[in-house]
Amino acid sequence: MKNTAKFQLSHSKTLTSTPTPIVNIAGGGEYPLSAFNQFKHFLALSLLITFSFNAFSVDNSQQPNKEEFNKEAYLDLSKPYKQKNPQSATKKDNQATILLKEVADSARTALGSTNSGNTDQLGNKVTTSIKNQAINKTEGLVNDKANTFLNTFGAGRSEVSIGGISAKKLTYSLRTIQPLSELNANSKQLTFIQAGIASGNGNNSRRTTINLGVGHRLLVEDDMAIAGINFFTDYESKSKHKRLSLGLEYQRANFSANVNRYHVFSDKKLVNGLQKQERAMSGYDVKLSGQAPYLPWAKIKGTYYYWDAKLGPDIKGNILGVDIELTPSVSFEFGQENNNTMDAKSYGKLTVKLPLGNKQKFTNFSIASKAFKDSHKMDLGALAWVERSNKIMIERNGKVGNTISFKGLTYALIVSPYTKRVWLDRNIGATAVATADEAAVAEAATVSQKMPSYGDYVEFSSNDSICPAGFSVPTEGEFAAETTRFPQRGTNVATVLLSFLKLPAAGVSSDNITPIDSVNSLSVWTKSIDDTDDKKGRYFFVKGNDMHYLSTSKTHRQSVRCIKERTKILFKGQTYGLVTSPFTNRVWLDRNLGATQVATAKNDHAAYGHYYQWGRNDDGHEGRTKTGTSSTLATDITDAGTNLFITSTNDWASVDVNGALRMAAWKDGGANDICPAGFSVPTEAVLGDEIAKSGISGSNGAATRAFTSFLKIPTSGFRHNTGGAVNLNRTFSHFWVRSATTGKSRVMDINPNNARFIDSNRASGFSVRCVLE
Structure with a gap:
């Protein structure tokens, strides 16, 4: 990661003290550095320090009583270096000498009494700060004037930072925290506002974000701690993304914790005129900070964050760091960030408070006799910043802004124009997306060679x-x-390459090195297992002008393309997966409502699920093992007056004869909705279309075809309407739809010979499979 330099100065007015300005020379990088880079930075730094020796010792060769320069004393940073016979006359430094002194002083302070290992580690950061010293000096003057101006407006704390001039990409941030309620030495509570604005380059364009929040803090635990709550709103000007957050905070002398929940309330946006939508993400973070045990000069910092993505996987990660105080004015923070969409990334940051002053004693890196420093009463007047994520996190569709890192490679995410599912843009292990040019090169080759788009061949x-x-x-x-x-006949490797998946004709391989039958065919694994031989897996195969799904030994090596998992649904104590119909693109629950698992066999009892009376809500009557019945008909379709199964020759209710009310009640959001949010009991038209297009209907073997289909339908039986007994006949199943005729309702009857709709009484207990509306 490229190192950057930034001055960040702050000034505050409080009842107790005025914090000194802060300069933040920050940069992130990959650790560890190579041995060559370590030596290079160390050598450059050594040369600069050597040059600074000559700059600090004025050339006195023409002066009498010249004292020889004592480098050993100069390098002893535990005390300032003094000449034994200082000259009575002083020489005013010019601007170049002042700059060199500041450079050398920064280098000496950072290196201090560290060992050679620490020198190598800090070399990269210090070299960067030296390189940018001149530009930072300019930025520092601007910041100093800005902070002086800001703090004329109140007794709070303000901060401004400006940077990026050297890169011709100006970045700045400004924030302030101001008390709203009276604040004095006896205050036990404080209401305040915190506001900020930041501008910088992100997501290939300049973004300006405004933050405005109000908070309330209380002294608790005999004034030994501060507890607080805060509300913020964030606004990004270019995209007009908007976000709200609620935060809780807890502070002690040696520990602090912040919990923030972010909620986006803006829609998808088209940004920069691109035909690519971007979306802000909701989420939360937890930030903890505390003194390292027995190390009073070190602070351990940790953050866990979660961002709710729609186009890619939800982002879950953490940042772990250590902040070490080198002097009262200098600290160095280093650590690592890691999440499920990228490889681990290290960072480092050197922070210096300005002015440095004349007494910069280096920290004594000793181990304390006690684990933690003594606690003390907290001061509301310190006006600590609310620790939160001020930047609005976004994701984009297509390939811009949505990537995922995995095993050293970065994949873009693509969205299917047909199903809206999210896929990786290339095969696992591939270093490039397949192109027609690459296909032509492969075809022209005299021997089979592994092209960049082929990826890994795996079992x-x-x-x-x-x-x-x-x-x-x-x-x-x-x-x-x-x-x-794709048409089953006429599809070839060229047409598949032109699809949004851009599948290459990678063939197969026996060693993951040499392709076999590449150029002419492609074979891509699914994770489905052959129905008749569990030693074989199913795969997608294209060769010539034919496309098929075939089975082959699991030991064969073929390509893999990954798809984003659907979010599972937790409903009424059961976790359901989602399956997409390959024939209609409808989304269904992966099992019967109430089932504890997907069917592993036609007669898998755990996959049978509940037995519902038509149009009735899930009031407890539906349990397959439920005992007891009632013969009293309900007079209200939403309240049967009992949680028992109601026995009847026709209907469990004495009202709603034509069924119109219960048809509406079983819809998504209806009064008797028994499916997860967004799902409902299907109509006859919807389920009938699925059964027909999936090939389940037809004579001979319908029950078997229902189980082997993507719906994995078991022979779940039913519950009798008259006596309430459960019939676990292992040859057929019945599924309610929310369609009705006068006095009767419609049910899908799947038996060994056929799959068809029939009329049924409404008091019988049948299975339900929910579909996304």
């Missing part, structure tokens, strides 16, 4: 460890939902 894997977190190998149904747009 079958039904688990998801081969894909990044939040992604998995697709099922046959998920893959087919995209590829059924």
Whole structure:
């Protein structure tokens, strides 16, 4: 990561003290450095310090009583260097000498009494600060004037930073915290506002973000701690993204904690005239900071964050760092950030308070006799900043702004124009997206060679460890939902390459090095297993002008393309997955409502689920093992007056004869809605279309085809309407739809011979499979 330099000065007016201005010479980088780079930075730094020796010792060769320069004493940073016979006459430094003194003083302060290992580690940061000293001096003057101006407006604390002049990409931030309530030595509570504005380059354009918040703090625990709550609103001017946050904070002398919840309330935006939408992300973070045990000069800092993504995996990560006080004015923070969408990244930051003053004693890096410094009463007048994420996190569709790092490679995320599912833009292990030019090169080659887009050839894997977190190998149904747009006859490797997936004709391989039958064919694993032989896996195959889904030994090596996992649904104590129909693109629950698992066999009892009476809500009557019945008909469709199964020759209710009320009540959001939010009991038209297009209907073997389909329908039986007994007949199943005829309702009857709709009495207990509305 490229190092940057930034001056950040602050000034405050409080009842107790005035904090000194702060300069923040910050940079992030990858650690560890190579041995060559370590030596290079150390050598450059050594030369500069040597040059500073000559700058500090005025050339007195023409003067009498010249004292020889004592470098050993000069390098002893535990006390300032003094000449034994200082000259009576002083010489005013020019601007160049002042600059050199500041440079050398920064270098000496940072290096201090550190050992050679620490010198190597800090060399990169110090070299960068030296390189940018001149430009930072200019920025510092601007910041100093700005802070003086800011603090004429109140007794609070303000801060401004300006940087990026050297890179011709000006960045700045300004923030202030001001008390709203009376603040004095006896104050036990404080209401305040905190406001900020920051501008910088991000997401390929300049972004300006405004933050405005109000907070309230109380002294608690006999004034030994501060507890607070805050509300903020954030606004990004270019995209007009808006966000609210609620935060809680807790502070003690040796520890602080902040918890923030962010909620976006702006829609997707088109930014910079690009036909690419971007979306702000909601989420939360937890920030902790405290003294390192027995090390009073070190502070441990940790942040956990979560951002709710829609186009890629949800972002979950942490930042762990250590802030070391080198002198009263200088500290160095280093650490590492890691999340599920990128490889771990190290950072480092050198912070200096200005002016340095004349007494800069280096920290005594000793181990204390006590684990922590003594606690003391807290001061509301310190006006500590609310620790939160002031930048609005965004994601974009297409390839700009949405990437994921995995095993040393960075993949873009692409969205299917058919199913809206999110895929990696290339095969696992591939270093480039497939192109027609690459295909031509491969075809012209005299021998098979592995092209950049081919990626890794791997054996079958039904688990998801081969894909990044939040992604998995697709099922046959998920893959087919995209590829059924291709005609089964006439599809070839060229047309597949032109699809949004850009699948290359990588063939197969026995060693993950040499392709076999590349150029002419492609083979991509799914994670589905052959129905008749569990030693074989299913894969997508294209060769010539044919496209098929076939089975082959799990030991064969083929390509893999990963798809983003759907978010599972927790509903009524059960966790449901989602499956997409490869025939209609409808999204269904992966099992019957109330089932504890997806069917592993036609007669898998754990997959049967509940038995519902038609149009009735989930009041407890539906449990398959529920005992007891009632013969009293309900007079209200939303309140049956009992949680027992109501027995009847026809209907469980004496009202709503034509069924119109219960048809509406079983819709998503209806009075008797029994499905998860966004889902509902299907209509006859919807379920009938799915059954027909999936090939379940038809004579002979319908029940078997229902189980082997993507819906994995078990032979779940039913519950009798008259006696309430459960019939676990292992050859058929019935599914309610929310369609009705006068006095009767419609049900899908799947048996060994056929799958068809029939009329049924409404008191019977049948299965339900929910579909996304």
